Amino acid sequence: MRNVTAAGRNVDEAVQSGLQELELTKDKVEITVIEEGNKGFLGIFGKKQAVVKLVEKIDPIQQAKAYLQTIVEAIAGKSDVTVQENKKSVSFHITGEKAALLIGKRGQTLNALETLTQLALNRYPGQYKNVTVDAENYRSKRKDTLSQLAIRLADQVLKTKKTVHLEPMPSSERKIIHDTLSGYDHQIKTYSMGEGENRHLVISHKR
Known part of the structure; x- marks a missing residue:
């Protein structure tokens, strides 16, 4: 996380100097004014530059x-x-x-x-x-594979009336199968079983 302390005749000038050094825009930094500066008496006595600290925002x-x-x-x-x-x-x-x-x-x-x-x-x-x-593009290909698998297994369950347990898979992949079968046939239901790495989807027949 980069930061810089910059000075100028006024706060705006100091900020612009700091932005140029960091090569960032104003919305990408946090700005702290250390010294507002002043022109001094007659522009000579007591004159102080403005000093600011710019810290790059975390993205x-x-x-x-x-x-x-x-x-x-x-x-x-x-x-x-x-x-x-x-x-x-x-x-x-x-x-x-x-x-x-x-x-x-x-x-x-x-x-x-x-x-x-x-x-x-x-x-x-x-x-x-x-x-x-x-x-x-693995995710897209995997989605097609899982959708095809879901329909094939659902047809098997409709034919045999036997429940099918799929292998453990991430929640995103279980959701693909569930969504594929949610409107496929009113006699089919899907739900998850198991915990952690063993959590898997079940396709069964509504008796």
Whole structure:
């Protein structure tokens, strides 16, 4: 977090001097006036310059991006991380020659990166956003795969009337299956069971 103490003939001039040194705009800094300065008697005696301290504001999203990029490049070498932000969520998309290394079996590595990035982003008071981390468009492909799996298993349950337990998966993936089947057939119901890493989705027949 960068900071600078700057001086000028008045507060505005001192602030502008500090902004130029930091290469930031006014909305990106916290400003503390140390000395307001004065022109002195006849502009000569007792003349004092204004002195201000500028401190760069913390940008949680940029800090989370830098944190994620450090981990990513340690695993997969040179990579680019782009950010898309809206009111309640932030998406980080990773591209690079070896980006596929970041996915892992059934997205486990990607899910771990997502958890770490969410913790990094939301460590500041009053700051909470949902985080998605993606590489090689894995999330989109995985969503299609899970939707197809959900329909296939629902058809199996309708035919056999036997309950199906899926493998443990993150809440975001369980939600994909639940949403896919919510309007699929009124005889099908879905719910979650288990705790922590063993939490999984169940597809059953409404008897």
